[in-house]
Amino acid sequence: MTEAVEKLVKKSEDPNKWYLQLVLMAKLADYGPVRGTFAIRPYGFEIWERVQRDLDDRFKATGHKNAYFPLLIPESYIKKEADHVEGFDPELAWVTIGGREELEERLAIRPTSESIICAFYKNWIQSYRDLPVLINQWCNVLRWEKVTRPFLRTAEFLWQEGHTVHVTAEGAREETLRMLGVYKDCFYEAMAIPVLTGAKSPSERFAGAVETFTCEGLMGDGRALQAATSHDLGQNFARAFDITFLDENQDRVHPYQTSWGFSTRTIGALILVHGDDRGLKLPPRIAPTQAVVVPIWRGKNKGEVRREAEALYTELKDSGLRMEVDLDEEHSPGWKFNEHELRGVPVRVELGPKDIEKGQAVLVRRDTGEKEFVNRKELAGKLNGLMREIQQNMLRQAETFRDDNTRRAESYEQFKEIIAQKRGFVVAPWDGTKETEQKIKEDTKATIRLLPVEREEGEDLVSGKPGLTAIFARAY
Amino acid sequence: MTEAVEKLVKKSEDPNKWYLQLVLMAKLADYGPVRGTFAIRPYGFEIWERVQRDLDDRFKATGHKNAYFPLLIPESYIKKEADHVEGFDPELAWVTIGGREELEERLAIRPTSESIICAFYKNWIQSYRDLPVLINQWCNVLRWEKVTRPFLRTAEFLWQEGHTVHVTAEGAREETLRMLGVYKDCFYEAMAIPVLTGAKSPSERFAGAVETFTCEGLMGDGRALQAATSHDLGQNFARAFDITFLDENQDRVHPYQTSWGFSTRTIGALILVHGDDRGLKLPPRIAPTQAVVVPIWRGKNKGEVRREAEALYTELKDSGLRMEVDLDEEHSPGWKFNEHELRGVPVRVELGPKDIEKGQAVLVRRDTGEKEFVNRKELAGKLNGLMREIQQNMLRQAETFRDDNTRRAESYEQFKEIIAQKRGFVVAPWDGTKETEQKIKEDTKATIRLLPVEREEGEDLVSGKPGLTAIFARAY
Numbered sequence: 048m049t050e051a052v053e054k055l056v057k058k059s060e061d062p063n064k065w066y067l068q069l070v071l072m073a074k075l076a077d078y079g080p081v082r083g084t085f086a087i088r089p090y091g092f093e094i095w096e097r098v099q100r101d102l103d104d105r106f107k108a109t110g111h112k113n114a115y116f117p118l119l120i121p122e123s124y125i126k127k128e129a130d131h132v133e134g135f136d137p138e139l140a141w142v143t144i145g146g147r148e149e150l151e152e153r154l155a156i157r158p159t160s161e162s163i164i165c166a167f168y169k170n171w172i173q174s175y176r177d178l179p180v181l182i183n184q185w186c187n188v189l190r191w192e193k194v195t196r197p198f199l200r201t202a203e204f205l206w207q208e209g210h211t212v213h214v215t216a217e218g219a220r221e222e223t224l225r226m227l228g229v230y231k232d233c234f235y236e237a238m239a240i241p242v243l244t245g246a247k248s249p250s251e252r253f254a255g256a257v258e259t260f261t262c263e264g265l266m267g268d269g270r271a272l273q274a275a276t277s278h279d280l281g282q283n284f285a286r287a288f289d290i291t292f293l294d295e296n297q298d299r300v301h302p303y304q305t306s307w308g309f310s311t312r313t314i315g316a317l318i319l320v321h322g323d324d325r326g327l328k329l330p331p332r333i334a335p336t337q338a339v340v341v342p343i344w345r346g347k348n349k350g351e352v353r354r355e356a357e358a359l360y361t362e363l364k365d366s367g368l369r370m371e372v373d374l375d376e377e378h379s380p381g382w383k384f385n386e387h388e389l390r391g392v393p394v395r396v397e398l399g400p401k402d403i404e405k406g407q408a409v410l411v412r413r414d415t416g417e418k419e420f421v422n423r424k425e426l427a428g429k430l431n432g433l434m435r436e437i438q439q440n441m442l443r444q445a446e447t448f449r450d451d452n453t454r455r456a457e458s459y460e461q462f463k464e465i466i467a468q469k470r471g472f473v474v475a476p477w478d479g480t481k482e483t484e485q486k487i488k489e490d491t492k493a494t495i496r497l498l499p500v501e502r503e504e505g506e507d508l509v510s511g512k513p514g515l516t517a518i519f520a521r522a523y
Numbered sequence: 524m525t526e527a528v529e530k531l532v533k534k535s536e537d538p539n540k541w542y543l544q545l546v547l548m549a550k551l552a553d554y555g556p557v558r559g560t561f562a563i564r565p566y567g568f569e570i571w572e573r574v575q576r577d578l579d580d581r582f583k584a585t586g587h588k589n590a591y592f593p594l595l596i597p598e599s600y601i602k603k604e605a606d607h608v609e610g611f612d613p614e615l616a617w618v619t620i621g622g623r624e625e626l627e628e629r630l631a632i633r634p635t636s637e638s639i640i641c642a643f644y645k646n647w648i649q650s651y652r653d654l655p656v657l658i659n660q661w662c663n664v665l666r667w668e669k670v671t672r673p674f675l676r677t678a679e680f681l682w683q684e685g686h687t688v689h690v691t692a693e694g695a696r697e698e699t700l701r702m703l704g705v706y707k708d709c710f711y712e713a714m715a716i717p718v719l720t721g722a723k724s725p726s727e728r729f730a731g732a733v734e735t736f737t738c739e740g741l742m743g744d745g746r747a748l749q750a751a752t753s754h755d756l757g758q759n760f761a762r763a764f765d766i767t768f769l770d771e772n773q774d775r776v777h778p779y780q781t782s783w784g785f786s787t788r789t790i791g792a793l794i795l796v797h798g799d800d801r802g803l804k805l806p807p808r809i810a811p812t813q814a815v816v817v818p819i820w821r822g823k824n825k826g827e828v829r830r831e832a833e834a835l836y837t838e839l840k841d842s843g844l845r846m847e848v849d850l851d852e853e854h855s856p857g858w859k860f861n862e863h864e865l866r867g868v869p870v871r872v873e874l875g876p877k878d879i880e881k882g883q884a885v886l887v888r889r890d891t892g893e894k895e896f897v898n899r900k901e902l903a904g905k906l907n908g909l910m911r912e913i914q915q916n917m918l919r920q921a922e923t924f925r926d927d928n929t930r931r932a933e934s935y936e937q938f939k940e941i942i943a944q945k946r947g948f949v950v951a952p953w954d955g956t957k958e959t960e961q962k963i964k965e966d967t968k969a970t971i972r973l974l975p976v977e978r979e980e981g982e983d984l985v986s987g988k989p990g991l992t993a994i995f996a997r998a999y
Contacts, residue, residue, distance in 0.1 A: 077643060079593040080600065081630060086643050089588035089658060096589060112565035113572060117555040118632075118663055118679050119616075124556065137623060140595075142632065144617040146667035154557060156594075156618065156632075167553060167562050176853075182565060187594055187663065191622030203594050377652075 055389065057324045062268040067197070069318060073327050073390050076197040083195035083202030087311065090390065091198075093335035095205065095311055099185065101237040101333070102207065102309060105229045111181045111209060116164050118186075119154040124162040128287040131161065134254025138190040140202075156189040161255065161280070161306055164210045165288035172212060174293050178302060179222070180212040198315030199272070199523055206310030212302045214294065216281065219303035220258075223279040226307040227260045230275040238313065239330040239441040240264050240320050241449050242274055243472070243518065245497030250481055253306075257281035263496045263518070265449045266319035269470025271496045271520035274316050277307035315523075320445055327391025328413055330441050331434035338363065338430055339392045340372040340408075343380045343399035355403050359396065359426070366427035368434070388413060393437050394430060414440050453518075459508040462519075466491040470521055476505030476514030483509040493519045531865065533800045538744040543673070545794060549803050549866050552673040559671035559678030563787065566866065567674075569811035571681065571787055575661065577713040577809070578683065578785060581705045587657045587685065592640050594662075595630040600638040604763040607637065610730020614666040616678075632665040637731065637756070637782055640686045641764035648688060650769050654778060655698070656688040674791035675748070675999055682786035688778045690770065692757065695779035696734075699755040702783040703736045706751040714789065715806040715917040716740050716796050717925050718750055719948070719994065721973030726957055729782075733757035739972045739994075741925045742795035745946025747972045747996035750792050753783035791999075796921055803867025804889055806917050807910035814839065814906055815868045816848040819856045819875035831879050835872065835902070842903035844910070864889060869913050870906060890916050929994075935984040938995075942967040946997055952981030952990030959985040969995045 053072060058065045070076050075091030078084075087095065103113070119142060126132045135158045142154040157163065164182075172180065189203045209226060213219040227244055234240040242262035252259040256278035264274045284290070285301040294300050321328040331337050340363070342356035353374060360372035371392070373383050380397070387395055397409040406423045410430070414437050421429050452471030456462035465473050477483065477495065486509055488494055495517045507514035529548060534541045546552050551567030554560075563571065579589070595618060602608045611634045618630040633639065640658075648656065665679045674680075685702060689695040703720055710716040718738035728735040732754035740750045760766070761777040770776050797804040807813050816839070818832035829850060836848035847868070849859050856873070863871055873885040882899045886906070890913050897905050928947030932938035941949050953959065953971065962985055964970055971993045983990035 077646070079639070080597050080642055081593060081595050084593035084595060086593065087591040089590045092590045093588065095591075112569065114565045114568045115563040115571075115681060117557060117560035117562065118665065119557050119560060121556050139622075140618050140630075141620040142616050143619045144615075144629075146615075146669070147613060153620075154616075163555070166556055170553070189594065193622070205591060 055324070055326060058267060058322060059324070065322075066315075066318065069322060069326055069389075070197045075314070075318075075327075078197075081202070083192055085197050085201055085203075087205070090335060091314060094314055094317070094329065094333055097333040097335070098233070098237060098313060099207075102229070102233050103185075105233060106183050106207075106209070109181075109225060109229060111183045111211075114182045114184055115186065116160050116167065116184055118157055120157055120160075120163045121152050121154055123152060124166055125155050127162060127165075128255045128284055130283070131255035131287075135159070135190075138192065140189050140191055157186075158188055158190045159306075159308070160184065160186075160188075160208055161210065161284055162288075165284050165290060165304075168210075168212055169288055169290045172290055172292050172302065175214055175295055177292065178212055178214050179218060180210075181222075182211065183207055183209040196315075198311055198318070200312070204311050206308050209305070209307045211305045212285075212290070213304070214292075214302060216303050219281070219305050220279050223258070223260060223277045223305045223307070226305070227262065227277040230262050230277065230307070230309055233309075234262055234264070234274065234313075235442060237330070237332045238317055239332075239438060239445060240274070240313075240316055241442060241446045243449075243497060243499070245499040245518070247276075247497065248477075248484060248495040248517070250484060251495065253278045255280060255283050256306075257283065261497050263520075264316045264320060265452060265472060265520070266316070266523065267322065267448070268319070269452055269521075271472065271522040272312075272316050272319065273496070273522065274313055275307070275309040278305060280304040280306060321391070321441060325385075326389030328441065329391035329393060331393045331438050334391065334393050335369065336371045336390075336392050337369045337434055338371075338394040338396055339387045340370065340396045340398060341380055341383050341387070342372075342374065343397060345400075348400045352398065352400060352403065356398050359398060359408065359423075363396070363427055363430060366431060368427075368430055384411075394433060396426075396430075412437060414444070456508060462487075462493075462508055463491055466493045466519070466521060472496070473519045474516060475508050475519060476503070477517035478507035478510045478512040478514040480510070480512075483507055487519065492521050494522055496520050496522060531800070531802060534743060534798060535800070541798075542791075542794065545798060545802055545865075546673045551790070551794075551803075554673075557678070559668055561673050561677055561679075563681070566811060567790060570790055570793070570805065570809055573809040573811070574709070574713060574789060575683075578705070578709050579661075581709060582659050582683075582685070585657075585701060585705060587659045587687075590658045590660055591662065592636050592643065592660055594633055596633055596636075596639045597628050597630055599628065600642055601631050603638060603641075604731045604760055606759070607731035607763075611635070611666075614668065616665050616667055633662075634664055634666045635782075635784070636660065636662075636664075636684055637686065637760055638764075641760050641766060641780075644686075644688055645764055645766045648766055648768050648778065651690055651771055653768065654688055654690050655694060656686075657698075658687065659683055659685040672791075674787055674794070676788075680787050682784050685781070685783045687781045688761075688766070689780070690768075690778060692779050695757070695781050696755050699734070699736060699753045699781045699783070702781070703738065703753040706738050706753065706783070706785055709785075710738055710740070710750065710789075711918060713806070713808050714793055715808075715914060715921060716750070716789075716792055717918060717922045719925075719973060719975070721975045721994070723752075723973060724953075724960060724971040724993070726960060727971065729754045731756060731759050732782075733759065737973050739996075740792050740796060741928060741948060741996070742792065742999065743798065743924070744795070745928055745997075747948065747998040748788075748792050748795065749972070749998065750789055751783070751785040754781060756780040756782060797867070797917060801861075802865030804917065805867035805869060807869045807914050810867065810869050811845065812847045812866075812868050813845045813910055814847075814870040814872055815863045816846065816872045816874060817856055817859050817863070818848070818850065819873060821876075824876045828874065828876060828879065832874050835874060835884065835899075839872070839903055839906060842907060844903075844906055860887075870909060872902075872906075888913060890920070932984060938963075938969075938984055939967055942969045942995070942997060948972070949995045950992060951984050951995060952979070953993035954983035954986050954988040954990040956986070956988075959983055963995065968997050970998055972996050972998060
């Protein structure tokens with residue numbers, strides 16, 4: 048356990064180092080032999096499984112079914128949609144040899160699956176009766192990225208990609224926004240991450256989409272993270288792949304499509320939003336372990352304390368909590384406290400000989416550090432309630448942080464100052480041109496994160512032309 | 524819906540055509556553009572999700588955790604274990620270009636993950652305190668197969684692969700057999716497939732294993748299918764990848780490993796074991812839809828029957844059953860009966876005006892074809908009980924079929940005759956040599972499917988030498 052003796056750098060001192068250290072020390076992930084590839088270790092994967100389950104339930108509740116499409120996409124398919132290939136071509140990995148033979152046509156490992164899925168949809172969709180198609184896929188994808196960081200940007204990553212087909216443009220737009228809402232709910236309710244939602248500017252659209260919507264989170268270091276996106280594809284792919292159907296008037300027309308994705312990148316968001324100098328801080332709804340019993344024994348009473356700790360563990364587990372008990376004999380209680388704080392376990396339950404005598408236990412919250420003595424009989428109820436409270440409090444904390452770091456800029460000088468000194472979200476009018484967007488990016492590294500639904504009129508800070516509200520930030 | 528008007532060939536007439544037709548007609552899968560690749564359609568995928576959930580619960584109940592390892596394996600890693608590379612090299616697909624550049628070392632898409640996982644385990648395992656490692660991964664793998672068939676043999680397929688590490692040889696052997704048992708339970712209890720279990724002969728071992736155990740199912744056409752395998756890897760991979768740990772005596776030694784896998788191939792087994800001339804027959808525990816309400820209306824009473832059918836659907840759904848109601852107005856009830864039989868829905872609930880009048884509904888079982896009139900008030904209870912009954916009956920039917928098609932051969936003539944005329948499992952002594960195994964294969968296309976735990980002594984039918992029981996069959 049080399050990781051455990053290492054000391055975590057302070058988040059405020061060196062947020063990048065803190066992030067990379069924490070990922071390894073909490074055993075969330077580890078580096079693979081191929082640049083930009085990672086293993087997601089059991090503790091990290093269990094978080095992902097819980098997020099996945101939460102999201103999958105929401106997909107099914109909104110009428111979606113899962114399916115699975117091939118990993119390998121022939122080059123000719125990728126090339127069918129012009130914008131799409133332009134966007135993804137530089138990042139593709141190509142299979143050129145199979146079964147010891149050179150392939151006639153090289154095959155891309157999917158960077159996203161629009162082009163292969165459209166090839167199937169072309170056959171599956173014949174009539175308006177076949178619509179809507181509401182299909183989702185959980186899978187791995189690969190993008191040959193130059194600079195990588197575990198979870199946040201990796202060559203291979205896990206995600207889900209929804210691909211739906213609709214009779215009308217309105218149907219597709221509704222779906223795009225519905226799934227944006229599903230993502231938002233998952234971020235708020237399961238991950239306690241108060242994302243902002245809105246449209247992307249045209250330059251940040253998904254390659255091939257007519258409109259891209261995004262969930263943007265604000266990380267602890269004041270940078271924004273694009274956490275999930277939902278795309279209205281219009282008829283672009285339907286035209287490129289010649290997907291048509293007979294409508295109610297027996298006319299052969301192109302349908303409208305959407306796609307939407309949410310990836311293991313969100314685990315990075317979870318670390319960055321909630322983590323602190325002590326390590327991870329996990330929202331109870333997705334924490335693999337919600338509470339850990341740490342017995343505090345000395346030589347003579349070890350047997351009794353151990354037995355009581357095990358009994359308490361069983362009792363709390365049976366009450367429906369995801370529990371651990373740390374009976375390790377190699378390390379001190381203090382060492383264990385640090386370790387479970389590093390792992391972000393929402394509550395620690397301390398149990399010593401005095402507590403046993405008094406029929407109590409000590410609860411310590413990871414989110415506030417608060418300590419409370421609780422009667423043993425009330426413990427299960429108290430802990431279950433505490434899970435809801437911590438979940439809510441973590442969301443509140445993150446909302447407060449986000450709101451405290453969302454600032455209006457009244458002049459371009461002020462804009463630059465905020466970005467340089469405080470980061471966070473900056474709210475300012477934008478004239479809608481690529482030119483000002485580009486200038487701001489060059490001057491400040493800030494980009495338009497989203498265009499909110501409610502946009503106010505105002506003067507663009509760069510051009511002085513009439514503009515509408517945009518939200519800027521430096522981003523991951 | 525081109526599929527629905529097509530007529531399914533009889534299973535007994537042309538089992539191969541029947542299988543391929545059924546896969547398409549029941550919308551389980553569809554052919555991809557790259558040879559040997561397939562999409563698993565929502566109906567097929569939902570079956571897989573239920574099997575997956577069943578198996579994953581069993582893995583977790585036996586102490587395993589899920590994780591995720593990289594898709595791409597450097598050539599040098601694959602080559603580390605000599606038998607392993609010999610076994611898999613002909614089937615590999617190679618990535619040679621990434622991000623528009625030729626790679627220095629080519630990368631294989633995982634055909635199985637021992638070699639990449641061992642690279643991680645080498646770092647994760649230092650001390651006996653780190654053992655056992657009990658990790659499973661759900662993922663896609665790729666093998667460049669020459670002849671492919673949906674589910675049964677595909678280039679890319681989905682599976683789980685468990686990879687565990689133990690202090691002792693006994694620990695690894697116990698795990699190998701434990702997971703063989705977990706697979707067997709899943710086959711029996713969830714899939715109603717009465718597999719036989721036992722060891723493989725040395726020539727059929729997994730590349731790199733010291734012993735391979737298998738679950739073998741008997742398909743409806745009398746051929747066997749290797750449905751899942753569990754491998755005792757001994758120290759072969761630990762040596763090749765230099766995985767060591769400090770034992771309790773502070774000696775640095777190699778650990779013992781296992782791996783075990785279960786894939787979407789089992790969906791093929793499900794089709795072949797239970798399917799009949801009418802189509803699929805799904806065990807209730809993994810059927811996406813357990814019962815379907817089919818209203819029978821004529822013009823004037825349509826409104827009422829429709830309402831009642833919807834009410835009945837809701838009522839049954841609320842009782843915990845996975846229900847559908849078929850309110851389609853394009854097709855006749857007869858057409859719908861065929862369609863849901865083809866899809867293998869365990870029970871059909873017919874509801875016509877007379878039934879409504881009498882406060883009843885008609886239940887029709889897919890497994891026996893039996894029809895029963897049931898009082899509306901007793902319907903939910905009756906149906907829930909019927910699910911257990913059908914599940915048991917399907918297992919019984921399959922066991923009877925298996926037992927009726929398991930024969931002892933007393934002479935090689937008889938052996939050849941059984942394989943040629945009846946197929947099924949043939950029980951005969953084997954002298955343990957490659958030579959007789961090979962001769963039998965050449966003469967009859969039958970292979971040793973497994974060596975049972977209890978083996979009787981007898982004379983090898985080919986060589987006349989002393990032998991022990993082996994079970995032979997022609998296999999998929």
